[in-house]
Amino acid sequence: MPGNPEPEESRNDRSFAMSLRFRLPPENGLRVSRPATRPVELLPGPPGAGSREHWREEQSLIGPGLPAVMQWAELTIASASGAFLTDVDGNEYIDLLGASGVNSIGHSHPALVAALKEQVDSWMVGAYGSRARLDMLELLQRMLPPGLDRIQLYSGGAEAVEAALRLAKAYTGKYEFLSFWDGFHGKTLGALALTSGARKDLGPLPPGFFSAPFANCYRCPLRCAGCDLACLDLVRSVIREQSSGALAAIIVEPVQGKAGNVPAPPGYLRALKELAHEHGALLIADEMITGFGRTGELFGCDHDGIIPDIALVGKGMAGGYPVSGVISSSEIMSAAPFSDPSASSSSYGGFPTACAAVAATLGVIVEEDLVARSRTLGAELIARLKELEGSAPLVGEVRGQGLMIGIELVEDRETRAPVSRETVQGVFRYLLEQGVLVMVGGNSLRLYPPLSIAPETAHRAVDVIERVLLAEGAQ
Numbered sequence: 001m002p003g004n005p006e007p008e009e010s011r012n013d014r015s016f017a018m019s020l021r022f023r024l025p026p027e028n029g030l031r032v033s034r035p036a037t038r039p040v041e042l043l044p045g046p047p048g049a050g051s052r053e054h055w056r057e058e059q060s061l062i063g064p065g066l067p068a069v070m071q072w073a074e075l076t077i078a079s080a081s082g083a084f085l086t087d088v089d090g091n092e093y094i095d096l097l098g099a100s101g102v103n104s105i106g107h108s109h110p111a112l113v114a115a116l117k118e119q120v121d122s123w124m125v126g127a128y129g130s131r132a133r134l135d136m137l138e139l140l141q142r143m144l145p146p147g148l149d150r151i152q153l154y155s156g157g158a159e160a161v162e163a164a165l166r167l168a169k170a171y172t173g174k175y176e177f178l179s180f181w182d183g184f185h186g187k188t189l190g191a192l193a194l195t196s197g198a199r200k201d202l203g204p205l206p207p208g209f210f211s212a213p214f215a216n217c218y219r220c221p222l223r224c225a226g227c228d229l230a231c232l233d234l235v236r237s238v239i240r241e242q243s244s245g246a247l248a249a250i251i252v253e254p255v256q257g258k259a260g261n262v263p264a265p266p267g268y269l270r271a272l273k274e275l276a277h278e279h280g281a282l283l284i285a286d287e288m289i290t291g292f293g294r295t296g297e298l299f300g301c302d303h304d305g306i307i308p309d310i311a312l313v314g315k316g317m318a319g320g321y322p323v324s325g326v327i328s329s330s331e332i333m334s335a336a337p338f339s340d341p342s343a344s345s346s347s348y349g350g351f352p353t354a355c356a357a358v359a360a361t362l363g364v365i366v367e368e369d370l371v372a373r374s375r376t377l378g379a380e381l382i383a384r385l386k387e388l389e390g391s392a393p394l395v396g397e398v399r400g401q402g403l404m405i406g407i408e409l410v411e412d413r414e415t416r417a418p419v420s421r422e423t424v425q426g427v428f429r430y431l432l433e434q435g436v437l438v439m440v441g442g443n444s445l446r447l448y449p450p451l452s453i454a455p456e457t458a459h460r461a462v463d464v465i466e467r468v469l470l471a472e473g474a475q
Contacts, residue, residue, distance in 0.1 A: 046433060048089030051076040069097065069440055072425055073432055080107035083453040085437065093432070094461040097439045098448040100257060101289040101404065104316030105364045106450040112319045115360035119353050127350040136359040143298060143362065145307040150333040151325045153349040157288045157314045158186025160324040161251075163344060164310050165190050167326060168249040168282050170338035176247045178239060180214040181221075182259035182442075185251065185286055194251060208246070212238040214256060215268045218397045218408065219416065232271050239279065249310070250276045251284040254300025260444025261406030263295075263399060269304040282309035282332070288324070289404065292317050293365055293451050296375030296402025303401060316451075319364075321357035322348075370451035377455055378402035381447075384462055392469040394419065394427075405447040407465075418443035427468065436464045 047055075054076040078088045083106060085093045095103060105112065119132055140151060154160045169175055179185065179194040192198055193209040212235040213221035222230055239247060250272055256262040273283040285308035290300030294316055301308055309332060314324030326344075338344050348354065365371065382405055388395040396410035409424060411417040424440050431438055431445075439446040445465075449458055 046089065046091035046093075046435070047073065047075050047087055048091060050088040051091075054088060069428060072428055073437070075432075075437075082106040082108075083450050083457050091435070093435050093437045094449075094457060094464075095437050096447045096449045096461055097437045098450060099320070100315065100439055100446070101294055101448045102315045102320055103448070103450045104292065104294070104452075105319045105361055105368075105370065106452040107320075109319060109360075109364055109452070111364050112321075112357060112360045115356045116321070116353060119356040122352070124353050125351065127345070130352040130355060132352040132355040132359060133350055136355040136362075139359055139362050139366075143292075143366075144327060145299070145302075147307055147329050148311060148327050150330055151313075151327045152333070152344050152346075153354065154324045154326070154346045155322050155348040155354070156186075157312070157324050158188040158191045159346060160288075160312050160314060160326050161185045161191045161194070161286070162188055163326050163338075163346075164251075164284050164312055165249075166344070167310060167328065167332065167335065167338045168284065171332045171335035172248045172281060174246040174248040174281070176208040176210070176243055178235070178243075178247065178250045179209070179211045180252055180256070181211055182214055182216065182262070183211075183251075183253055183256055183286075184258035185253075210238060210242040214252075214259070214262070215265050216256070216259065216262050217265055218262075218399070227265065229265065229267055229271060232268070232275070235272070235275065239275075243279075247276075247279045247281040249282040249284045251286060253286045253288075254290045254303065255295060255401055255404055257289045257404075257446065258441045260408050260441045261400050261404050261446050263401050264304070266304065269301055270306050273306050273308065276309075284308060284310040284312065286312045288312055288314045289316075289448075290401075291315075292362065293371035293374050294402055294404045294448070296371065296378050298371055300401070317361060318354065318357040319361035321354060321361075323354045323358055365451065368452060374402035374451045377453070377458055378405065380455070381405060381458055381462055384459075385465070388466065388469055392466075394423075394469055400447075403447070403449050403451055403453075406441075407445040407447070407469075409443050409445065430468050430471075431464065434464045434468060436461050438465075 052074050055074040076088045077085050079086045083095055085095050141149065152163065154163060165177065177194060181196050183195060185191045185194045190206060192202060193205040196211040199205060213231055215229065215231050217227060221234060224230055252272055254264055254269060276283045285301050287299055291313040292298065295303065297303055309328065311327040313327060317323060333339060378400065382398060382400050385398040385405065385407060389398055394409045396408045396413055396416055399406050409419040409427065411419050424443055428438060428440055439448060
C-alpha cells in the first residue's frame with residue numbers, strides 16, 4: 001500500500017538497478033550510427049505506486065507461478081497502442097516483450113479491433129461453419145508453403161503441441177520423440193517431456209521421449225572452433241543409443257526462444273528433416289514464435305529452404321487473441337485415429353472470434369508488408385546491438401533473425417560464464433525504469449517488438465539498451 005515501507009525482498013531485487021541509476025554515459029559517447037530519434041528521457045523509476053498497489057492486491061487473490069518478468073515488473077497497464085504500453089500511473093513503455101512474440105501487429109490495431117467487434121456483435125460460441133473461418137482458411141492457403149494445406153485450430157501452444165504428438169503417432173504408427181536441450185514446447189505433460197531441464201519434481205513423465213544438444217554455436221556442445229554441423233553426429237548417436245526403433249518425430253524450434261533467441265545454423269534444419277526421414281519419422285517445426293514474419297521470413301524454416309512435415313503456429317498469428325494451430329498435409333492429417341470424428345477437436349478451436357482475429361492479423365501482416373519490415377529493421381537493430389559485443393563487458397553475444405533478437409549476458413567474455421539471475425533481473429528492472437520492457441530467458445535478454453514498430457521507436461529503444469549495458473554499474 002502507498003506509504004508502507006517497500007518489502008525487503010523487493011528492495012534487494014532493485015539494488016542492481018539503483019546502483020546504475022546515475023552512471024549512464026552521455027549519449028555522445030556511443031559510437032554507433034542510427035537515424036535521428038528523440039532524446040532518451042530518463043524516467044524517475046517506474047512503475048509507480050498505483051501499479052504496485054494494484055499488482056499486490058491481485059497477488060493476494062491469484063495463484064502463484066505467473067511469469068517471472070511480470071513479477072519483477074509489478075506493472076498494471078491502463079492502455080496500449082502500437083508499440084507502447086501506458087500504466088495506471090501514466091508512465092509509458094516501449095514494449096519489446098510483446099508476450100514473447102504475440103504482439104505482432106501492435107497493440108489495439110484498428111483492423112483487429114474492428115474485426116473482433118463485428119464478430120462479437122454477430123455471434124461468438126461454437127465451431128460451426130462461419131464466414132470468418134472461411135476467410136481465415138482462404139488467406140492461410142495463400143500464405144502456407146506448398147503441401148501444407150490443412151490446419152486444425154486450438155487455443156494454446158501446448159495444446160497444439162500435444163495434438164501434433166498424437167498426429168505423428170497416428171501417421172507413423174510409432175511413439176518416440178526427439179527434442180533438443182534448451183528448447184521449450186509448453187507445460188502440459190507431453191510438452192514437458194519434450195522440454196529438457198524443466199522436468200525436475202514432475203515425474204514420472206511419459207516414456208519414449210529423449211533429447212539431444214541443440215546447435216547453439218556460441219555454446220557449442222563439442223567446443224568446435226569451426227563448424228561443419230558436427231553436432232548432428234550427437235543427434236544421430238542419441239537416436240542410435242536411446243531409440244527402440246520407433247521414432248515418430250523430431251521436434252525443433254527454428255529459433256530457440258526461451259534459450260535466448262538462438263537461431264539454428266544454416267543447413268541444420270534441412271539436415272534434421274533428412275535425418276527424420278531416414279528413420280521413417282516426421283519433422284515437426286515448432287513455429288509458435290517464429291511463424292508469420294517474426295524472423296524476417298514468413299516462417300522460420302524458410303531460412304533453410306525447407307518445408308516441415310508438421311508446423312505448429314500460434315502467438316503472433318492472431319495479434320493477442322488466444323489461438324494456435326497444427327498445420328500439415330492432407331495425407332498426414334487424414335491418419336486415423338487423429339482424423340476420427342472429435343479425435344482432434346478442441347473446445348474453443350475454430351470459434352468465429354478466433355478465426356476473425358487470425359484473418360484480421362494475417363491481413364495486416366500482408367497489407368503492411370510486415371515480413372519485409374521485420375527483415376530490414378531487424379537487420380538494422382542487430383547490427384547496432386552487435387557493436388556491444390566489443391564495448392559492453394556484460395554482452396557475450398548478440399544474435400537473432402528479423403525482429404527476434406537475443407542478447408546473451410556473461411560474467412566473462414573469455415570463459416562465457418553466464419551472469420547470475422540477480423544480474424539479469426537487475427538489468428531488466430533498470431530497462432523498465434528507463435521505459436523499455438524486454439523479455440528474458442536464462443541469462444539473455446529477448447526482444448520481440450511488434451513487426452509494425454516504427455523504426456524511430458525501435459532505435460529509440462535500442463538507444464536505451466545500449467546506454468544501460470554500457471553503464472559503469474553494468475561492468
